[in-house]
Amino acid sequence: MLKKGNKLYSILTGTCPKCHEESMYQDKNPYHLGNLFKMNERCSHCGTKYKIEPSFFYGAMYVSYGVGVAFAVAAFVIAFLFFKASLINTFIAIIVTMIVFMPFIIRVSRNIWINFFIKYDPQATTKVKS
Numbered sequence: 081m082l083k084k085g086n087k088l089y090s091i092l093t094g095t096c097p098k099c100h101e102e103s104m105y106q107d108k109n110p111y112h113l114g115n116l117f118k119m120n121e122r123c124s125h126c127g128t129k130y131k132i133e134p135s136f137f138y139g140a141m142y143v144s145y146g147v148g149v150a151f152a153v154a155a156f157v158i159a160f161l162f163f164k165a166s167l168i169n170t171f172i173a174i175i176v177t178m179i180v181f182m183p184f185i186i187r188v189s190r191n192i193w194i195n196f197f198i199k200y201d202p203q204a205t206t207k208v209k210s
């Protein structure tokens with residue numbers, strides 16, 4: 081279902097947006113908070129430079145607003161509509177959800193952001209090797 085070549089694959093796994101061969105991050109686990117923002121300079125498979133320009137990933141903050149709101153809405157629906165929680169408990173559930181998923185949201189936002197600018201290229205890997 082989720083295969084290489086699909087933008088969602090790169091977004092969800094944090095792999096290089098061009099060749100989908102390797103992780104952009106030095107540490108794949110976003111919950112190792114000390115390494116949350118540590119990214120490789122470029123892809124060792126296709127040579128894509130991740131930081132297209134200085135402070136490129138500041139733009140990912142705009143994406144993270146949207147992703148954050150999506151998570152908040154999901155938390156609201158689950159707590160309030162499915163579990164019939166009170167408004168106060170629903171509010172707490174939203175806050176907890178936001179905190180728990182924050183590292184994930186930050187990473188996914190970066191992945192979405194870079195995928196706006198760089199397209200998948202199935203030939204990217206072979207190009208460098210030849």
Ligand SMILES: [Zn+2]
Pocket residue numbers: 096097098099100101102123124125126127128204
């Ligand atoms: Zn690559």
